[in-house]
Amino acid sequence: MNDVILTDRKTDFRQGARDGVPIALGYFAVSFTFGMAASRDGIGAFWSALTSLLCLSSAGQFAGLEVIVAGGSFLELALTQLVINLRYLLMSFSLSAKLSSGISTAPRLLMAHGVTDEIFAISVCRRHLTPWYTWGAMAVAVPGWTGGALVGGILGEILPGFLLSAFGIAIYGMFLAIILPPAGEDRAILAVVLAAMALRAILSWTPVLKNISSGFAIIIVTVLVAGIAALLHPHAEEPS
Amino acid sequence: MSTVHLAAYILVMAGTTYLIRLLPLALFRREITSPFIRSFLFYIPYACLAAMTFPAILSSADTHAGSVAGFLTAVVLAVRKKSLLTVALAACAAVFIVERLITLL
Known part of the structure; x- marks a missing residue:
């Protein structure tokens, strides 16, 4: 045995x-x-x-x-x-x-x-x-x-x-290679990617807001965008 | 930055990450069923990687032109579903070529 x-x-x-x-x-x-x-x-x-x-x-x-x-x-x-x-x-x-x-x-x-x-x-x-x-x-x-x-x-x-x-630039290239292919097939993911990039850009380019540190800016964008997406468009699939 | 400070930073990172991985395996023995929480966790990697990539990628190289060339190369190849390594190396090559050209001009 x-x-x-x-x-x-x-x-x-x-x-x-x-x-x-x-x-x-x-x-x-x-x-x-x-x-x-x-x-x-x-x-x-x-x-x-x-x-x-x-x-x-x-x-x-x-x-x-x-x-x-x-x-x-x-x-x-x-x-x-x-x-x-x-x-x-x-x-x-x-x-x-x-x-x-x-x-x-x-x-x-x-x-x-x-x-x-x-x-x-x-x-x-x-x-x-x-x-x-x-x-x-x-x-x-x-x-x-x-x-x-x-x-x-x-x-x-x-x-x-x-x-x-x-x-x-290598790591950013890899990040794009991870998120863009599924974004091309799923409009909800595409919306999440574009919204996150836009919001992050606003946080780094707007006066006052750009004083928020990079770590917190990423947290804010991630929680807001993923949270809103989950409310508006619940995803049935297994996370990968 | 002192060595002790750096070591403390690393321990905080490692400890937080390990706890996240550990708690469900050690304490819970059933799955999350809430569709909201499942969806939220599903979208997190996309939102987070996108926020980390843009606009930071635009200042990833020494010159603005190099960064933009690398960014565009990476987007085109990633959309065409090339492998991670291909996209990353092609973006590096684009930066390299554009920055060499600039110094020649």
């Missing part, structure tokens, strides 16, 4: 690790730009790698970097993380509902760190989800995410300025 369980765990872990490889490659690229952006802002490679290892969130880390560089308060930093990463709450709820209730708290604690858009997506598709599968994916994806920040941070310190100038 124990042998069967052990084999299952091994198979699950291996399958997770295999599915984690393409995720790790994508993570490396995104995290690389994070390490580079951070080094441009005077934060060393070690610190951006540590941030990546502990936070494991792309939009959250980039927004956090802005707050840190602007010298924002701890409260502002925590609030930006709360709002931007709130989607993980829903993902964590779905994963919890998928896990057998017999799985105790300790494995859940270890699994929780791996709740990212991508690892959630492959985990939630499993017919029978065990923590071992998610851990397998984390074992590959987390080093990819951390290593990307480390390499990006080191290169950011040695590459010439004109190359860094070109790399600064």
